[in-house]
Amino acid sequence: MSLVPGDPALVPTPAPTRVPASGRAPETGTAPPGGDRADVVPGRWRRAAGPVGRGLVWTVVAAVPLAFLAVFFLWPVGSMLARGVTNAAGQLDLGAFAEVLAESRTWRLVGQTLGLAVAGTLGSLLLGLPGAYVLYRCRFPGRNLLRGLSTVPFVLPTVVVGTAFRALLAENGPLGFLGLDQTLTAVVLAMVFFNFSVVVRQVGALWSTLDPRTGEAARMLGASPWRTFVTVTVPALGPAIASAGSLVFLFCSTAFGIVQTLGRPGVGTLETEIYIQTTAFLDLRTAAVFSTLQFVVVILAVTLANRFRAGTETALRLREPTSHPLRRADAVPFAVTMLTVVLLIAAPIVALVARSFQSSQGWGLRNYELLGSSAGSGFAGGTTVLQALEHSVKIALDATVITLVVGVPLALLLTRPVRSRWAVRAQRLFDAAIMLPLGVSAVTVGFGFVVSLVASAPQLAYSGALVPLAQAVVALPLVVRSLVPVLRAVDPRLREAAAVLGASPGRVLRTVDGPFLARGLGLAAGFAFAVSLGEFGATTFLASPDYQTLPVLIVRLLGRPGEDNYGMAMAGSVILAVLTATVMLVCERLRPRGAAGTGAGF
Amino acid sequence: MHHLSAAPTSRRRARGALAILGIAALALTGCSVADQSGAGDGTAPATTDGASGASGAGTGGTVTVMTHDSFNITEEQIAAFEQESGYELTTTAPGDAGTLVNQLILSKDNPTVDAVYGIDNLSAQRVIDEGVVAEYASGALPESAQDLVVEDRLTPIDQGQVCVNVDEQWFEENDLAAPTTLEDLARPEYARLFVTTNPVTSSPGLAFLAATVTEKGEDGWQDYWQRLLEGGTKVAAGWSDAYYSDFSAGEGQGAYPLVLSYSSSPAFAPTTGVVEDTCTTQVEYAGVVEGAKNPEGAQAFIDFLLAEDFQASLPENMFMYPVDESLELPAEWAQNATLVEDPIEADLRQIAEKREAWLEDWNALYEAAS
Numbered sequence: 001m002s003l004v005p006g007d008p009a010l011v012p013t014p015a016p017t018r019v020p021a022s023g024r025a026p027e028t029g030t031a032p033p034g035g036d037r038a039d040v041v042p043g044r045w046r047r048a049a050g051p052v053g054r055g056l057v058w059t060v061v062a063a064v065p066l067a068f069l070a071v072f073f074l075w076p077v078g079s080m081l082a083r084g085v086t087n088a089a090g091q092l093d094l095g096a097f098a099e100v101l102a103e104s105r106t107w108r109l110v111g112q113t114l115g116l117a118v119a120g121t122l123g124s125l126l127l128g129l130p131g132a133y134v135l136y137r138c139r140f141p142g143r144n145l146l147r148g149l150s151t152v153p154f155v156l157p158t159v160v161v162g163t164a165f166r167a168l169l170a171e172n173g174p175l176g177f178l179g180l181d182q183t184l185t186a187v188v189l190a191m192v193f194f195n196f197s198v199v200v201r202q203v204g205a206l207w208s209t210l211d212p213r214t215g216e217a218a219r220m221l222g223a224s225p226w227r228t229f230v231t232v233t234v235p236a237l238g239p240a241i242a243s244a245g246s247l248v249f250l251f252c253s254t255a256f257g258i259v260q261t262l263g264r265p266g267v268g269t270l271e272t273e274i275y276i277q278t279t280a281f282l283d284l285r286t287a288a289v290f291s292t293l294q295f296v297v298v299i300l301a302v303t304l305a306n307r308f309r310a311g312t313e314t315a316l317r318l319r320e321p322t323s324h325p326l327r328r329a330d331a332v333p334f335a336v337t338m339l340t341v342v343l344l345i346a347a348p349i350v351a352l353v354a355r356s357f358q359s360s361q362g363w364g365l366r367n368y369e370l371l372g373s374s375a376g377s378g379f380a381g382g383t384t385v386l387q388a389l390e391h392s393v394k395i396a397l398d399a400t401v402i403t404l405v406v407g408v409p410l411a412l413l414l415t416r417p418v419r420s421r422w423a424v425r426a427q428r429l430f431d432a433a434i435m436l437p438l439g440v441s442a443v444t445v446g447f448g449f450v451v452s453l454v455a456s457a458p459q460l461a462y463s464g465a466l467v468p469l470a471q472a473v474v475a476l477p478l479v480v481r482s483l484v485p486v487l488r489a490v491d492p493r494l495r496e497a498a499a500v501l502g503a504s505p506g507r508v509l510r511t512v513d514g515p516f517l518a519r520g521l522g523l524a525a526g527f528a529f530a531v532s533l534g535e536f537g538a539t540t541f542l543a544s545p546d547y548q549t550l551p552v553l554i555v556r557l558l559g560r561p562g563e564d565n566y567g568m569a570m571a572g573s574v575i576l577a578v579l580t581a582t583v584m585l586v587c588e589r590l591r592p593r594g595a596a597g598t599g600a601g602f
Numbered sequence: 603m604h605h606l607s608a609a610p611t612s613r614r615r616a617r618g619a620l621a622i623l624g625i626a627a628l629a630l631t632g633c634s635v636a637d638q639s640g641a642g643d644g645t646a647p648a649t650t651d652g653a654s655g656a657s658g659a660g661t662g663g664t665v666t667v668m669t670h671d672s673f674n675i676t677e678e679q680i681a682a683f684e685q686e687s688g689y690e691l692t693t694t695a696p697g698d699a700g701t702l703v704n705q706l707i708l709s710k711d712n713p714t715v716d717a718v719y720g721i722d723n724l725s726a727q728r729v730i731d732e733g734v735v736a737e738y739a740s741g742a743l744p745e746s747a748q749d750l751v752v753e754d755r756l757t758p759i760d761q762g763q764v765c766v767n768v769d770e771q772w773f774e775e776n777d778l779a780a781p782t783t784l785e786d787l788a789r790p791e792y793a794r795l796f797v798t799t800n801p802v803t804s805s806p807g808l809a810f811l812a813a814t815v816t817e818k819g820e821d822g823w824q825d826y827w828q829r830l831l832e833g834g835t836k837v838a839a840g841w842s843d844a845y846y847s848d849f850s851a852g853e854g855q856g857a858y859p860l861v862l863s864y865s866s867s868p869a870f871a872p873t874t875g876v877v878e879d880t881c882t883t884q885v886e887y888a889g890v891v892e893g894a895k896n897p898e899g900a901q902a903f904i905d906f907l908l909a910e911d912f913q914a915s916l917p918e919n920m921f922m923y924p925v926d927e928s929l930e931l932p933a934e935w936a937q938n939a940t941l942v943e944d945p946i947e948a949d950l951r952q953i954a955e956k957r958e959a960w961l962e963d964w965n966a967l968y969e970a971a972s
Contacts, residue, residue: 159842163854166847171857260803260839265972276965280802281958282704355853450696450705458714462666462694540671545695556671558842561863561870561921566846566853 058413062430065410065476072466072473073437076448083451084288096285097292110293113253113269116184117297120191120252125245127192127340128199130333136204138330139323146341148581150197151526152349155534155580157551158257159558160573164348165190165262167355175347182264190258193344195248202244202482203237205523206489208321210236225329239309239485246305247481250438253297270294274441291444298439302432349577356570360563367567371575383546385572388553392533393579395549398468399532400525403475407524410434410476411483412513417492431484438477442537445470449541464544471532471539478531479524486520487513526587530580550576662688665899668891670702670720671695674919679912687902699725699805699886706734710892717900719759719888719907724808726752726887727954735889738901742908747925752950756887759907760922763865763945764809764884765876766796769851772859781860783879784817788826793833797848797858800968802961804840810862811964812948813882815956823960824967831971866921869932869939882946886922 087093100106135147153161167173169181180186210233218228234241256271268276270290277287326334359366371385383391414431418424437445449470454461490513498508536551543549548556550572557569665687673695680691694715696705703725706718710732721729729735735755743757750758766787773780781792799807815823831837836858838844845863848856851874865881868874888907890900906912913924917932923941931940 162843163847166843167854170847170854172855261843265837265968267972268969276802279700279704280961282707446696447704447708451708454714455709455712458666459692461714462692541696545669545671545673545693558846559672559840561845561867563853563870 058416061409062413065406065413068406068469069433069437069473069476072453072469073440073445076445076452077440078448079452080284080444080448081288081291084284084286084291093285096289100286100289106290106293109268109270109273109290110297112267113271113294113297116187116191116255116259116269117249117253119184119188120195120255121245121249123188123192124195124199124248124252125241127336127344128196128244129203129241130336131196131200131340132204132207133333134330134337135200136208136321137323138326138334140326144585146337147200148585149349150200150341150345151530151584152577152581153194153345154197154530155551155576156352156573157534157536157554158255159261159555160352160569161190161193161348162257162261163558164352164355165193165258167351168348169262174351182262184264184267186262187255187259189344190262191248191252191255193348194255194258195251196340196345198248198251198478199241199244201523201527202247202485203240205482205520206237206240206485207233208323209519212322212324239488242305242309243481243485246302246435247438247478249301249305250298250435250477253301254294254439254441256442270297271441275443278441278443278447287444291441294439294441295436298436299432301439302435306428306432352570352577353574356567356574359567367564367571370564370568371571383548383553385550385553385557385568385575388548388550389572389575389579391547392550392576395468395471396529396532399471399475399535400528402468402472403479403528403532404521404525406472407476407479407483407528408517408521411480411487412509412517414480414484415487415490415513417495434480435477437473445473445538446541449538454542461542462544464542464547466542467539467549468532470542471535472528474535474538475528475531478527482524482527483517483520486516490516522587522589526584529583529587533576533580533583663690663896663899664692665689665717665896665903666692666694666715667717667719667900667903668702668705668715669693669695669718670699671697672920673720675912676915676919679915682911683903683906687899687906689896689899689902691903703729706891707732710734713891713893715891716894716896717888717903718891719886719903721756721887721889722805722809723883723885723887723948723950724805724812724953724957726756726885727950728957729889730755731954734892736892736894736897738890738904740901740904740908742905744908744913744926744928746927747908750885750925752887756889757904757908758885758925759888759904760886760913760916760920761925761941762884762886762922763876763881763941764806764813765863765865765867765878765881765942766810767849767851767861767863767867767871768875768877769849769859769861769873770875771873772850776859780875781877783877784814784826787835787860787877787880788829788833790833792860793830793835795858796830796860796862797836797838797844797856798830798862799841799844800837800839801964806841806862806864807837808957808961809882809884809948810880811960812953812957813880813946815952815960816882816946816948820956824963827964827967828971831968837968864921865941866917866923866935866939869917869934869937872934872938875938876942878942880946881942882948885925 084096085092085094131150135143135150156164165186166181168175169178169186170176171181173181180189214236215228215232218232219225223231253269254271255269256275259267259269259272270293274287274290274294277283277290356367357363357365410430414427414434416427418427449461449466453466460466494512495508498512499505503511534551535549536555539549540552540555543552554569554572554576557565557572673693675693683689684691696702699720699722702718702720706729713734718735730753737754738757739751739754740757743751747758750761766781768780770780778791781787781789786792787796798810801807801811811823814826818826836844836848838848841863844861845852845867847854848858849861849863850856850859851871852861860877864884865876868876888904890897890904894900908926910926910929913926914929916922916924917935923931923935930936
């Protein structure tokens with residue numbers, strides 16, 4: 001998508017955050033914070049909105065997500081941490097830091113956390129990259145089904161995944177001979193199970209829109225397929241790989257349920273330790289130290305990823321998504337992807353589905369028939385699984401809208417070309433900060449809500465109205481992370497050219513960024529919906545007992561005796577899984593296409 | 603570039619798709635909130651918002667109750683309570699019994715609920731020591747529950763027992779006698795057949811740990827656990843992991859025929875039973891929260907929990923036994939899951955004082971063993 005007919009475009013253009021070489025910088029010092037600057041014809045910009053006006057607009061745009069994060073994330077988490085670092089008299093007391101940091105156990109936990117998270121991230125990337133290529137760049141029957149299937153793990157409650165994995169890996173299970181039950185390998189496999197689709201989707205979305213001619217040219221010039229991949233494709237995909245990698249790392253480093261359920265006995269992580277210190281000991285001082293360590297890990301990871309991303313971020317020649325039929329050269333990635341999907345993703349899901357059709361009366365639909373009734377296995381004042389499903393969908397829709405309302409302006413803000421050092425820094429800081437909700441323990445956030453929002457507005461909190469807002473906080477990083485790479489790929493010269501041709505900033509936004517944004521929006525909305533639908537931690541703390549969501553209800557069903565309750569939990573999980581896969585597929589389809597369609601290759 | 607020429611159409615479509623998304627979203631948004639404040643499927647006369655709650659104080663107002671997440675009350679019962687007492691009932695269930703206690707303690711300077719239900723005997727003393735529950739002696743307390751009251755502050759509502767459960771069929775098929783005592787469990791032939799739950803993360807696990815301390819003494823329990831763990835006893839994270847994934851008579855048909863569960867579990871699994879000698883008492887209490895805005899409403903709710911209707915529904919709704927022992931149990935319970943006579947009774951004061959030390963010691967043992 002190049003405006004300049006003569007643009008060779010084989011050479012990636014400079015990073016959009018950098019000032020174009022032709023740019024004049026006469027007013028750097030006076031540039032409004034976050035303000036757009038068109039170096040070519042500043043006059044036109046000014047005529048359109050005026051720098052003050054534009055600054056104001058972007059300030060307002062920034063204020064909404066900032067306020068949102070402040071109220072629904074910083075305040076709760078800050079309240080908990082504040083309790084951890086003050087003594088009874090309200091004075092600062094960091095004594096716990098010295099104690100906890102001096103223990104060798106602390107560092108063992110840090111090591112285990114990092115080791116597991118790195119293994120989980122590398123595993124997800126290693127299997128996810130071929131997956132992204134095969135599922136987004138190649139074309140074959142059943143591809144969309146596989147794409148949908150790979151998202152399913154994302155929303156399954158961990159306790160259900162734990163059950164499904166254990167059913168396969170346990171001594172008596174079909175894969176028991178592997179000896180993986182209760183090993184760290186099982187934990188890493190579960191991490192890959194959960195995060196495979198994050199890599200596949202984020203990288204795949206960008207990959208499918210890369211201009212294939214760049215690679216073709218390299219091949220024509222004599223580069224081997226591997227060399228082409230390493231020197232042309234990987235750098236182009238860099239932002240998406242870094243983005244997906246840092247997300248997966250955060251998910252892995254804060255994994256709780258799977259470490260507890262599948263892991264080697266006694267092996268803990270920072271997350272499990274925060275949980276234990278908070279729930280079992282209510283030792284907020286020690287918990288605050290571990291939370292701080294977790295923060296440090298998160299910030300390091302995000303910084304590292306951002307650095308890598310900044311090094312690779314380039315304006316790209318993006319096109320309508322293209323794909324080609326499978327070729328002989330695709331055999332290896334295809335085989336890897338099939339093995340991953342069949343053995344790792346599908347097997348536990350199949351086990352789950354099979355179990356959902358088994359009941360005391362043998363194979364059949366009994367568990368599904370029970371979903372509409374609460375008789376016999378009554379739950380929570382008669383909330384049935386089907387009602388919980390309805391609640392979940394409605395809450396998740398609310399959460400999706402909230403996430404997009406906050407996330408889209410945020411993504412635009414983060415990808416504005418800015419020039420003043422102040423603005424660049426603010427942008428970077430914001431970019432990293434947005435990831436924090438993923439790197440903070442769910443139990444810290446949960447109890448944080450109790451001491452902040454619930455304490456201040458109990459009636460509002462007990463009404464359940466905060467649930468979609470809390471879910472939106474969790475979904476926001478994913479949404480921003482999936483929009484930013486796409487928007488960063490906008491060639492800054494497009495914006496400049498548009499401005500030169502007289503477009504107002506609003507029009508530039510609409511006509512230049514708009515199509516890119518629209519392209520990423522379906523995926524972002526799908527992610528937001530899926531995350532909200534599967535959210536468990538904050539929801540348990542905030543949901544009104546008579547308005548339970550499905551994941552919460554499933555976990556509670558699993559906590560009760562009786563075959564019917566177990567069967568209903570399995571059937572409910574299957575329904576949740578099918579719903580998510582469908583929504584993700586539909587959201588991707590909603591992505592607007594060019595008039596020519598994409599079926600015909602170019 | 604043909605994409606440039608296609609752009610206007612593409613944009614129009616993009617805008618169309620966005621518009622559809624937006625309209626769909628707008629049409630659907632707010633529905634979860636609207637649903638909840640309307641007469642959804644929840645509390646009968648709808649949850650009140652803050653304003654009407656305050657203005658309704660003259661006519662009874664709202665009583666807000668925090669419960670653990672296993673609390674189960676039918677709509678009919680809610681309606682009956684509201685009609686009898688004149689209060690509107692709002693409940694909140696932030697998590698399990700442990701979360702409940704933490705939340706009470708965290709918000710004790712600024713209580714947001716009037717009553718609490720679901721504090722168990724393992725946390726009872728701690729809750730009282732923290733000063734989060736007010737005095738209340740309910741006139742509705744049945745005779746059989748008088749001696750379960752804790753310091754006139756916590757009212758017993760239901761009871762049960764945590765017991766090691768046996769897959770009797772497995773022992774029959776393998777021609778092995780099932781264990782009958784706590785001591786048996788630690789023997790090499792049984793220790794490797796036993797799956798328990800982590801006392802740090804699960805409340806039956808903690809109950810069992812307290813029971814072993816009570817039986818084996820402050821000096822002997824560590825040695826007992828050492829033998830269990832070295833003998834191959836498995837520690838699962840929670841009840842559902844242990845029962846559904848590891849227990850041989852559970853849904854997952856696991857590899858362990860002995861599991862830490864409840865005295866009521868055999869009512870749902872006829873081929874299982876309990877090791878009577880391992881059973882330890884569990885009592886769940888309700889209390890009026892200190893500093894409650896509506897203490898009368900809280901008291902009325904506690905009286906309601908003690909009335910026959912709610913007491914009789916306990917086995918069906920919450921898998922617990924009523925404290926009113928004059929009530930009849932459901933048939934499967936009476937047949938296969940009665941309370942064991944003379945269970946292990948841990949000392950509440952000792953638990954309050956030593957719980958954290960026990961858990962830390964246990965955790966050290968466990969991490970060393972693995």
